[in-house]
Amino acid sequence: MFSRAAKEHVFAAATRIALFISIGILAFLLGAIILRGLSALSLDFLFTPSRSFGSSGGIAYQILGSLLTAITAGLIATPVALGASVYRSEYMTSQRARRIFDLMLYGLNGVPSIIFGLFGLILFVNIIGTGLSWFVGGIILAVMMLPTATLATVNAMRGIEKNYRENALALGLTREQTALRIIIPQSLHGLVTGVLIGLARAIGETAPIMFIATAFSGATVPTSLHEPVATLPTHILALAQQAADPAALKNAWGASFTLIALVALFSLAAFFARARLSPYSRR
Amino acid sequence: MSTAQHLTLVTDSAPQEASITLSDFGVWFGDSCIISGVTAQLPARGVSVLVGPSGAGKSTLLRAINRISDDTAGLAIKGGLTFQDEDIYAGCCDVTELRARIGMVFQKPCVFPRSIAQNVLFGLRGVKLSQAQKRDIVESALRSAALWDDVHARLGERADTLSLGQQQRLCIARALALKPDMLLMDEPTASVDPVSARTIETLMRDLGKTIPVLTVTHNLGQAKRVADYVMFLCDGQLVEAGTTDHMFSKTALPKTQTYLCEEFCDC
Numbered sequence: 001m002f003s004r005a006a007k008e009h010v011f012a013a014a015t016r017i018a019l020f021i022s023i024g025i026l027a028f029l030l031g032a033i034i035l036r037g038l039s040a041l042s043l044d045f046l047f048t049p050s051r052s053f054g055s056s057g058g059i060a061y062q063i064l065g066s067l068l069t070a071i072t073a074g075l076i077a078t079p080v081a082l083g084a085s086v087y088r089s090e091y092m093t094s095q096r097a098r099r100i101f102d103l104m105l106y107g108l109n110g111v112p113s114i115i116f117g118l119f120g121l122i123l124f125v126n127i128i129g130t131g132l133s134w135f136v137g138g139i140i141l142a143v144m145m146l147p148t149a150t151l152a153t154v155n156a157m158r159g160i161e162k163n164y165r166e167n168a169l170a171l172g173l174t175r176e177q178t179a180l181r182i183i184i185p186q187s188l189h190g191l192v193t194g195v196l197i198g199l200a201r202a203i204g205e206t207a208p209i210m211f212i213a214t215a216f217s218g219a220t221v222p223t224s225l226h227e228p229v230a231t232l233p234t235h236i237l238a239l240a241q242q243a244a245d246p247a248a249l250k251n252a253w254g255a256s257f258t259l260i261a262l263v264a265l266f267s268l269a270a271f272f273a274r275a276r277l278s279p280y281s282r283r
Numbered sequence: 284m285s286t287a288q289h290l291t292l293v294t295d296s297a298p299q300e301a302s303i304t305l306s307d308f309g310v311w312f313g314d315s316c317i318i319s320g321v322t323a324q325l326p327a328r329g330v331s332v333l334v335g336p337s338g339a340g341k342s343t344l345l346r347a348i349n350r351i352s353d354d355t356a357g358l359a360i361k362g363g364l365t366f367q368d369e370d371i372y373a374g375c376c377d378v379t380e381l382r383a384r385i386g387m388v389f390q391k392p393c394v395f396p397r398s399i400a401q402n403v404l405f406g407l408r409g410v411k412l413s414q415a416q417k418r419d420i421v422e423s424a425l426r427s428a429a430l431w432d433d434v435h436a437r438l439g440e441r442a443d444t445l446s447l448g449q450q451q452r453l454c455i456a457r458a459l460a461l462k463p464d465m466l467l468m469d470e471p472t473a474s475v476d477p478v479s480a481r482t483i484e485t486l487m488r489d490l491g492k493t494i495p496v497l498t499v500t501h502n503l504g505q506a507k508r509v510a511d512y513v514m515f516l517c518d519g520q521l522v523e524a525g526t527t528d529h530m531f532s533k534t535a536l537p538k539t540q541t542y543l544c545e546e547f548c549d550c
Contacts, residue, residue: 093356163393167454170351171406172383172461181408182395 030260037257040250046258050230053217054239055248059255061220065134065229066262068222069213070203072138073145078195080142081149082184085191089157090179102154109147116144116208125212132228137213144208145198149191156190157183189277196270200263206233232259302327302465302495303348306363310343313357317343321362321521329511330491332527333499336548339516341499345467348497349385350378367464386458390470392450394442399425399434402442402453406461420460428456429486448479455486466490468498472505484509503543507531515539517548 002010044058051057088101120140124130160183168178215228216238222229232255239252303325310318318340325331333341346352347364350371364371371381383406394402403421404412412420421438425431430452434445442453451471458466468487472480487509490496500506506513506527513530515522515538523530523539531543542548 093354161393163389163391164395166351166389167393167395167457168405170349170382170387170389171457172379173406174379177409181405186396 033253033256033260036253040254041257045254054235054251055242055245059232059235059258062230062232062235062255063258064221065219065231066203068229069134069137069141069209069231070199072135073141073202074195074199076139076142077145077149077198081146081153081194082191084150085153085157086179086183088154090175090183105147105151113144113205114207116140117211120208120212131226132213132215133226134213134222134229135225137209140208140212141202141205144205145202148198148201149194152194153187153191156187160186189274192273192277193270196266196273200266203262203266204233204259206237210234302367304365308364309361310347311359312355316519318519323514323521323524325495325497326512327495328491330487330496330498330509331512331514332506332510333497333514333516334503334506335516340519341516342469345469345497345499348467349382349387351387353378383461384463385465385467386461386463387467388454388458388471390473392447392454392474394450394453396441396443398439399442399453400438403456403460405457424456424460427459428452429482430456448475451475451479451483463494465495468496470499470501503546515542
C-alpha cells in the first residue's frame with residue numbers, strides 16, 4: 001500500500017506533468033510562430049499591400065480588414081451585451097427565466113463558427129442580398145462574441161452585493177437609475193473584459209466571415225458597407241495553400257505572428273482593463 | 284394573542300401624535316406569514332425601537348415601511364400602513380419619493396466606490412445644485428452624522444478607506460442629505476465596534492429630536508439607552524408596545540418582562 005505521503009507526491013507529480021504539457025504545447029506553438037514569423041517581419045511587410053496572391057508584398061490591407069471587422073463587431077456587441085445583462089440582472093425576477101437565458105448564452109457560445117458563417121451567408125447574402133460585405137462580417141462576428149461579452153458582464157453584475165442595490169433604492173433611486181449609477185459602473189470591468197476577449201477570438205476567426213465578408217485577393221480599403229475586405233486569417237489560409245512556395249510560406253508565418261500579436265494585444269488589454277476598472281481597485 | 288387584545292394593549296400607551304400607523308398589518312411571502320395583525324402607532328418624534336428574537340419579523344416590518352422589499356417574489360401586504368396619514372400602499376403612492384422621504388440605514392455599512400462627498404450627494408443626483416450648495420449639504424449631513432470632524436480634510440478620498448464605524452455614519456449622512464421625514468435603521472450598530480456603536484446611539488438620540496427614528500436592535504441595553512418607545516415583536520405578532528419606562532418596568536406584560544429582563548422568549 002502507498003503511504004499518504006507517497007500518494008501526495010504522485011498526485012502533485014501528475015498535476016505538475018499536466019501543467020508542463022499544457023505550457024509545453026503553448027510554448028512550442030508560440031515559439032515556432034515567433035521564431036519563423038519574426039524573420040518575415042519588417043515595417044515594409046506590415047505597411048505594404050500584398051502582391052502575387054500574397055507570396056510577395058506585405059499584409060497592410062489584411063491588418064486593416066481584420067481590425068475593421070473586429071472593431072465593428074465590438075461596437076455592435078457592446079451595447080447589446082450590456083443591455084441584455086442589465087435586463088437579466090435587474091428586471092428578470094424569475095430564477096427559471098434567468099436559468100434559461102444563461103443556458104441559451106452557453107449554447108450560443110458553443111455553436112461552431114462555421115454555422116455562424118452559413119447563417120450569415122443564407123440571411124445576408126442569399127435572402128437580404130447584401131453581397132460580400134465587411135459590415136455583415138462585423139455583424140456575424142458580433143453575434144459570435146455576444147455570449148462571451150454578455151456572460152462576463154452578467155457574472156460581474158452577479159458579483160455586486162445586494163446591499164448596493166438596496167442602498168441605492170433606499171435613497172430614492174429608481175431601478176433605471178440604480179442600473180445606470182451603481183450596476184453598470186461596477187460591472188464595467190466584466191463588460192470590457194468580455195468584449196476584449198470576444199474581440200481576441202473574433203479577430204482570429206476564419207470560417208464565419210469567409211463566405212460573407214472577405215476576398216482572398218484584390219481587396220483594398222473599403223469605401224462602402226457593401227465591399228469585402230482582406231483579413232489575416234483568410235490570408236494565412238490562402239498562403240498555406242501555396243506552402244510549396246517558400247516565399248508564400250514565409251509570409252504565412254509573418255502573418256500568423258502578426259495575428260498572434262493582435263490577439264495578445266486584446267488579451268493584455270482585457271487583463272489591464274479588469275484590473276483598472278474593477279470597483280475594488282484603488283485609483 | 285388576538286388582534287383585539289393587541290389594540291387594547293397598544294392604545295393604552297399609544298403616542299399622542301403618530302408618524303406611522305399600522306392597522307391589522309401583515310406581510311406574507313407566498314404562503315409564509317412573516318407578520319400578522321400588527322396594530323400600533325409610532326410617535327411623530329423620538330426614537331422607537333423594535334425588539335424581539337430572531338425571525339420575529341422586525342426587519343420585515345422595517346422594510347415594509349419604505350417598501351424596500353417591493354420586488355421580492357410573492358410579497359403580499361395585508362391591512363393598513365400610513366405615514367403622516369398617507370396610505371403607503373395606495374396605488375397612487377410614488378415609491379421612489381416615499382423611499383427618499385423615509386430614509387433607511389442597513390445593518391452592514393455599504394458605501395459606494397466613490398469619494399466621501401460623492402457618497403453624501405449620491406441620492407441628490409439629478410437635482411441641480413451649485414458647488415456652494417453641494418458643499419453646504421455635504422457639511423450639514425456629515426455634521427449631523429457626527430462625521431465632519433473626522434473627514435472634512437479628505438472629502439475627495441474614496442469612502443471605502445473609512446473605518447466600518449465611519450462608513451456606517453457616512454450611510455446615515457447619505458440618508459440625511461435627502462432631509463428625510465423619518466429614518467429607519469436596521470441594526471445599525473451590529474457591524475461596528477463598541478465606540479462607534481455609542482457614537483451612533485448618541486446620533487440616534489439627536490436625530491430623534493427632529494424626526495421620528497425607528498430602529499431594530501438585538502441589544503436590549505441599547506434599546507433601553509436610546510428608545511423613547513419600544514415595540515416587542517415575537518413570532519410575527521406584536522406582543523406589546525409602549526414607552527421605554529413602561530416596557531422595562533414591572534407593569535409590562537409577563538412575556539415582555541421575560542424577554543426584556545431575561546432575554547428569553549418562549550413564543
